[in-house]
Amino acid sequence: xxxxxxxxxxxxxxxxxxxxxxxxxxxxxxxxxxxxxxxxxxxxxxxxxxxxxxxxxxxxxxxxxxxxxxxxxxxxxxxxxxxxxxxxxxxxxxxxxxxxxxxxxxxxxxxxxxxxxxxxxxxxxxxxxxxxxxxxxxxxxxxxxxxxxxxxxxxxxxx
Numbered sequence: 001x002x003x004x005x006x007x008x009x010x011x012x013x014x015x016x017x018x019x020x021x022x023x024x025x026x027x028x029x030x031x032x033x034x035x036x037x038x039x040x041x042x043x044x045x046x047x048x049x050x051x052x053x054x055x056x057x058x059x060x061x062x063x064x065x066x067x068x069x070x071x072x073x074x075x076x077x078x079x080x081x082x083x084x085x086x087x088x089x090x091x092x093x094x095x096x097x098x099x100x101x102x103x104x105x106x107x108x109x110x111x112x113x114x115x116x117x118x119x120x121x122x123x124x125x126x127x128x129x130x131x132x133x134x135x136x137x138x139x140x141x142x143x144x145x146x147x148x149x150x151x152x153x154x155x156x157x158x159x
Contacts, residue, residue, distance in 0.1 A: 015141070026119060027041055029115075029119050030044070030112060030116060030119070033111065033112055033115040034112055037107075037108040037111055038108070039082075039084070039108050039112070042075065043075065043078070043079055044112050046075060046076070046079060046085070047101065047105055047108060047109030047112070047113075048112075048113055049064060049065075050085065050099055050100065050101045050109070051106065051109045051110065051113065054098075054099070054100045054101065055098060056098070056099050057090060057093075057096045057098055057099060058073060058076060058096070058099070061076075061099070066146065068153075079105070082104075083102055083104050083105075084101065084102055084104055084105035084108060085099055085100065085101055085102060085105050086100050086102055087099055088100065
């Protein structure tokens with residue numbers, strides 16, 4: 001581990017390089033557990049979002065994850081085929097479906113979320129910086145970045 005730290009210290013990575021490295025190690029860690037329950041890491045955020053709010057529809061998820069509606073639709077079809085979510089017509093908008101987790105989806109999402117929380121706690125315990133301080137700055141970076149890229153988004157449904 002110290003060898004990797006020495007190698008990284010020789011390079012001047014920019015912010016995106018550090019974020020990429022954190023994201024990559026996080027994915028490697030979580031993939032092992034996602035494989036155990038038969039989901040992909042791409043499906044995991046949908047399960048977590050629905051575990052927090054089972055009144056979401058496809059548009060809500062697209063906005064939340066900054067993904068076009070077609071991409072969300074493809075992901076939801078796969079989740080539904082796996083028996084992880086159900087779609088029910090929205091009584092207030094017949095063109096929309098309310099998404100809910102099945103029991104299988106709840107269990108898979110909870111298992112991976114618990115492992116994700118373990119990863120996060122390990123990180124916070126070992127860096128010596130208050131969790132709230134880190135989260136404050138990470139959120140600020142996320143919001144600023146999202147605002148900057150808003151003008152460059154494409155709608156792949158139009159392709």
